Amino acid sequence: MEKSLFDIFIENYTYGKNYLITAPTGTGKTHIAKHLLTNTQEIVVYISPLKALSREVYRAVKEKRKSKYVDSDVYEDDLSKVDAEVLLTTYEKFDSTVRHNYRWLRRVSTVIIDEVHNVESDRGLAIENVVLWAKTNNVPIVALSATVPDVEKYREWLSAVLVKYEKRSVPLHECIVYPYVMRCYDDNRVFSIARRGLKNVKLDLLLGVLDWVLSIGKNALVFVKSRASAEHLADTLVKFNIPAQPYHSGLPYETREKVINDFTGNKVKVLVSTTALGQGVNLPVYTTIFYDLSLPESDERGEFKGWRDLDPSEFKQIAGRAGRRGFDNEGYAIVIAETAREMERIRQKYFTRGDGSTKNGNTLSTPYTLENLTLGVVAWAEGFVREEIDKVIKGSLRFRYSNVDPALSTLEKENLVREEAGSIYLTELGRAVALSYIDVSSLKGFPVNVDDFDALSVVSSSPEVLQALRGCTEGKELLRRWTNGEDILDVCKKLTAKDIEEVLSNSRWIAFALYRVLKALKHKKSQEAWNFYVSLKYGVPHSGVELAARKLHRGVVMKLLFMGVQKPEELCVVSKLHEIEKVLVSMGVGELEFCNPYLVRLADFVKENYGKEVEDVTAAIRTLINIGVIKREEGKLKWKEYKVMSSGNINDR
Ligand SMILES: Nc1ncnc2c1ncn2[C@@H]1O[C@H](COP(=O)(O)OP(=O)(O)OP(=O)(O)O)[C@@H](O)[C@H]1O
Ligand SMILES: [Mg+2]
Numbered sequence: 001m002e003k004s005l006f007d008i009f010i011e012n013y014t015y016g017k018n019y020l021i022t023a024p025t026g027t028g029k030t031h032i033a034k035h036l037l038t039n040t041q042e043i044v045v046y047i048s049p050l051k052a053l054s055r056e057v058y059r060a061v062k063e064k065r066k067s068k069y070v071d072s073d074v075y076e077d078d079l080s081k082v083d084a085e086v087l088l089t090t091y092e093k094f095d096s097t098v099r100h101n102y103r104w105l106r107r108v109s110t111v112i113i114d115e116v117h118n119v120e121s122d123r124g125l126a127i128e129n130v131v132l133w134a135k136t137n138n139v140p141i142v143a144l145s146a147t148v149p150d151v152e153k154y155r156e157w158l159s160a161v162l163v164k165y166e167k168r169s170v171p172l173h174e175c176i177v178y179p180y181v182m183r184c185y186d187d188n189r190v191f192s193i194a195r196r197g198l199k200n201v202k203l204d205l206l207l208g209v210l211d212w213v214l215s216i217g218k219n220a221l222v223f224v225k226s227r228a229s230a231e232h233l234a235d236t237l238v239k240f241n242i243p244a245q246p247y248h249s250g251l252p253y254e255t256r257e258k259v260i261n262d263f264t265g266n267k268v269k270v271l272v273s274t275t276a277l278g279q280g281v282n283l284p285v286y287t288t289i290f291y292d293l294s295l296p297e298s299d300e301r302g303e304f305k306g307w308r309d310l311d312p313s314e315f316k317q318i319a320g321r322a323g324r325r326g327f328d329n330e331g332y333a334i335v336i337a338e339t340a341r342e343m344e345r346i347r348q349k350y351f352t353r354g355d356g357s358t359k360n361g362n363t364l365s366t367p368y369t370l371e372n373l374t375l376g377v378v379a380w381a382e383g384f385v386r387e388e389i390d391k392v393i394k395g396s397l398r399f400r401y402s403n404v405d406p407a408l409s410t411l412e413k414e415n416l417v418r419e420e421a422g423s424i425y426l427t428e429l430g431r432a433v434a435l436s437y438i439d440v441s442s443l444k445g446f447p448v449n450v451d452d453f454d455a456l457s458v459v460s461s462s463p464e465v466l467q468a469l470r471g472c473t474e475g476k477e478l479l480r481r482w483t484n485g486e487d488i489l490d491v492c493k494k495l496t497a498k499d500i501e502e503v504l505s506n507s508r509w510i511a512f513a514l515y516r517v518l519k520a521l522k523h524k525k526s527q528e529a530w531n532f533y534v535s536l537k538y539g540v541p542h543s544g545v546e547l548a549a550r551k552l553h554r555g556v557v558m559k560l561l562f563m564g565v566q567k568p569e570e571l572c573v574v575s576k577l578h579e580i581e582k583v584l585v586s587m588g589v590g591e592l593e594f595c596n597p598y599l600v601r602l603a604d605f606v607k608e609n610y611g612k613e614v615e616d617v618t619a620a621i622r623t624l625i626n627i628g629v630i631k632r633e634e635g636k637l638k639w640k641e642y643k644v645m646s647s648g649n650i651n652d653r
Pocket of ligand 2: 030031
């Protein structure tokens with residue numbers, strides 16, 4: 001029997017060297033990663049482009065070694081301590097830990113970079129910085145990819161031993177359907193496809209192919225160009241009695257999880273998906289069918305610009321979801337063509353062994369510029385002299401022929417780095433920018449040189465937020481309502497709940513960066529930026545933040561504010577009052593665990609005495625005065641009045 005990729009790798013592997021493993025989809029690259037994660041001393045790091053992929057690997061290794069999966073926002077400083085032996089996360093999150101220069105990083109024994117070809121996409125900045133850090137600190141790198149465009153270039157960049165494997169362990173047939181035959185180019189077989197005679201020939205062909213797939217008891221992943229197409233086509237298929245479900249990143253996490261389970265459990269036979277099921281995901285797919293071959297393109301403001309063709313590398317990634325080892329002995333990648341010319345074009349572009357070059361498709365937040373990379377490097381290489389930084393940067397893939405001087409000059413001019421006795425350091429501002437993970441040029445949109453600004457406008461007009469808004473022009477209104485605790489249902493109606501989540505998450509990121517930058521500059525309005533960030537975090541106005549921080553839902557907080565309750569202690573002592581108790585119960589708020597027993601005793605006092613005359617003699621009353629439940633007015637003690645709630649005037653999304 002022929003040796004598997006895994007066996008070849010293990011025979012050749014020596015700890016301490018860097019490896020570049022290139023092998024077709026489904027040959028066991030990630031399988032090797034799992035092996036290394038469970039068999040390497042100290043802390044092993046696994047990074048990939050998708051949370052879903054890192055989570056899948058996490059599930060596979062967590063029983064065997066103490067593992068930590070991280071998917072918190074990239075700018076949050078929450079990784080100062082890692083006591084796990086295996087860390088699984090995204091490129092950007094690990095880059096952020098590198099920029100923090102945490103002590104535990106010295107114990108990292110290997111960094112595994114899955115789907116490393118992404119270095120040439122908009123995710124490149126993070127991969128580059130991680131690689132430069134690893135090379136400089138002699139941390140071994142294991143890089144994996146099925147679609148490296150130029151193997152020799154990558155091998156040199158990584159100073160790696162190349163492990164190249166050409167054969168798919170499960171053969172993947174490459175076929176094109178053209179009215180009404182399916183021809184497979186790898187083995188020249190020809191199938192005829194049933195015809196229903198629909199006017200829509202493309203749909204007719206798809207149905208014919210699916211008839212065949214289902215008749216042999218198999219399943220299919222149908223690729224389409226957009227979320228709307230996924231929803232629409234899945235509906236259509238169901239009308240033709242085909243058990244189909246849409247899958248895309250606009251669906252809530254739970255729905256996606258359920259769809260995947262149903263598909264794995266064979267309840268759903270056909271998944272209609274966007275690139276959301278792109279790279280590295282391991283599902284029991286028998287056929288991938290390309291109903292479309294294009295993807296939407298948007299400009300830097302996130303507005304739709306038009307369609308572009310899948311590039312050969314993207315095509316291979318999607319096609320490779322079929323025929324996974326352990327599930328099937330073969331798989332099919334099938335493209336539906338409507339004309340003979342199209343058929344020839346598809347064959348040339350996707351099925352011949354082209355260069356598979358990866359173009360930079362979508363725009364993303366932190367652009368991959370020399371300035372951004374240099375700042376990222378200085379963050380972990382503080383104190384290096386100019387020449388050393390230049391040498392580090394020359395180890396990058398994109399900037400291997402660049403000189404770092406112009407970038408350092410720009411950074412110095414922007415007051416992000418400073419030179420002292422020949423060595424380069426971050427300034428306070430530079431650290432704020434590097435750790436916030438924002439584009440150096442985003443600073444231009446920040447009000448660093450003006451006294452007056454409003455955080456809402458700055459954040460809602462930042463490129464990062466505009467992009468997440470996908471063309472919705474109501475971003476400012478959306479954030480205004482959100483931070484006021486108001487309903488946001490009818491703003492940006494085209495966006496799904498998941499999209500809105502992304503808008504809010506990017507807004508938090510930029511608001512936090514704004515705060516960090518202003519604080520570094522000792523700007524007098526940094527507190528205001530912080531307040532805005534906190535309001536964004538909880539979706540309530542400043543007055544409700546303390547309540548929201550006690551894990552009360554924003555809807556509950558808004559009702560309490562309306563009634564006149566603002567502080568957690570106040571809530572504790574008045575929660576026994578009839579109207580307030582009613583609201584809490586109606587909203588499913590159980591025990592308020594943060595109220596300590598002392599306050600509970602005080603609550604009983606309030607329940608018995610509310611509205612009655614009281615005198616300033618007991619400690620209880622003095623506490624109630626402090627909390628604001630009892631007020632002193634013209635020498636008299638008066639109970640604060642709480643408004644009775646008419647139900648349903650504050651809604652929540
Ligand atoms: N040597 C092996 N022994 C047992 N199972 C293996 C082996 N190699 C691969 N597999 C199984 O084959 C399937 C596909 O492997 P894996 O996901 O590692 O492929 P991959 O090369 O990473 O593909 P992709 O390029 O799509 O990410 C998995 O279910 C994996 O467990
Ligand atoms: Mg993989």
